[in-house]
Amino acid sequence: MSSSTAAVASVRDVSKTYGARKALDGVSVEVGAGEMVALIGPSGSGKSTLLRSITGLHPIDSGGTITVFGEVVQQNGRVTGAVRRARGRLGMIFQQFNLVGRLSLFSNVMLGALGRLPSWRGLFGVWPGADKDKAMAALHRVGVSEYAAQRANTLSGGQQQRGAIARALVQGAKAILADEPVASLDPVSARKVMELLVELNKRDGLGVIVTLHQVDYAIRYCDRVVALQKGKVVYDGPSTGLDTKRLIEIYGPEYEDAFWEAKA
Numbered sequence: 409m410s411s412s413t414a415a416v417a418s419v420r421d422v423s424k425t426y427g428a429r430k431a432l433d434g435v436s437v438e439v440g441a442g443e444m445v446a447l448i449g450p451s452g453s454g455k456s457t458l459l460r461s462i463t464g465l466h467p468i469d470s471g472g473t474i475t476v477f478g479e480v481v482q483q484n485g486r487v488t489g490a491v492r493r494a495r496g497r498l499g500m501i502f503q504q505f506n507l508v509g510r511l512s513l514f515s516n517v518m519l520g521a522l523g524r525l526p527s528w529r530g531l532f533g534v535w536p537g538a539d540k541d542k543a544m545a546a547l548h549r550v551g552v553s554e555y556a557a558q559r560a561n562t563l564s565g566g567q568q569q570r571g572a573i574a575r576a577l578v579q580g581a582k583a584i585l586a587d588e589p590v591a592s593l594d595p596v597s598a599r600k601v602m603e604l605l606v607e608l609n610k611r612d613g614l615g616v617i618v619t620l621h622q623v624d625y626a627i628r629y630c631d632r633v634v635a636l637q638k639g640k641v642v643y644d645g646p647s648t649g650l651d652t653k654r655l656i657e658i659y660g661p662e663y664e665d666a667f668w669e670a671k672a
């Protein structure tokens with residue numbers, strides 16, 4: 409199977425133990441190429457641990473297997489050599505944007521190309537023209553090209569997050585793994601970032617796995633939802649299937665607290 413048609417991630421019987429606590433407990437889930445899936449669940453249910461396990465940042469317990477675009481990245485409690493290639497194909501987006509504040513937005517986006525460049529070029533700001541064009545095209549694509557020369561720490565949260573997505577595009581990511589990408593944003597910026605992820609998914613065919621605290625955003629922007637509770641998958645299906653009964657099963661009786669904007 410070619411990497412373009414293989415599943416973004418295939419997670420089979422994965423557990424992750426910290427001391428006496430099971431952050432993930434027998435999780436199996438597959439996200440197909442071109443799918444957009446929301447990962448929801450109460451605080452501490454294992455959402456970030458699952459994303460980080462897929463990228464090989466957290467070695468999982470022995471017994472489970474994780475493949476990314478058809479290549480095994482974790483097996484027998486070990487992260488395999490294929491993880492580097494997998495990381496190149498997965499663009500990671502974080503709540504706190506993870507841009508270098510004192511560098512321009514443009515330089516930050518160029519860092520996405522660093523994996524393919526000799527390090528002295530990056531250090532001295534000598535970028536090949538084709539990469540520069542690619543970076544500007546990516547900034548344009550996410551709607552922040554007019555801020556290219558501005559230092560990242562002077563940009564709004566929404567602009568920084570869109571810059572982080574541009575960096576993932578320049579990196580050549582085939583899928584985006586976003587860990588609470590809108591948690592630090594105001595609702596207007598949050599909606600724009602979610603709409604951008606949807607557009608990259610629908611128009612460019614990028615797979616998207618996004619953890620969200622806000623159930624309303626999961627329902628509005630993602631066709632499929634995977635819900636975790638205490639490290640186990642308690643729901644995997646269409647977001648339209650998240651009725652009140654399901655939400656109480658996932659979040660308990662205070663489930664309305666998991667809605668960001670007013671519940672219709």
Ligand SMILES: Nc1ncnc2c1ncn2[C@@H]1O[C@H](COP(=O)(O)OP(=O)(O)OP(=O)(O)O)[C@@H](O)[C@H]1O
Pocket residue numbers: 426429430431449450451452453454455456457458
């Ligand atoms: N490095 C670590 N060491 C010890 N325990 C950890 C570590 N990372 C996560 N945990 C524990 O694993 C469980 C799952 O944490 P995780 O961050 O994956 O949850 P989450 O669903 O992403 O939570 P939140 O929505 O609050 O970000 C929690 O009980 C957490 O305390």
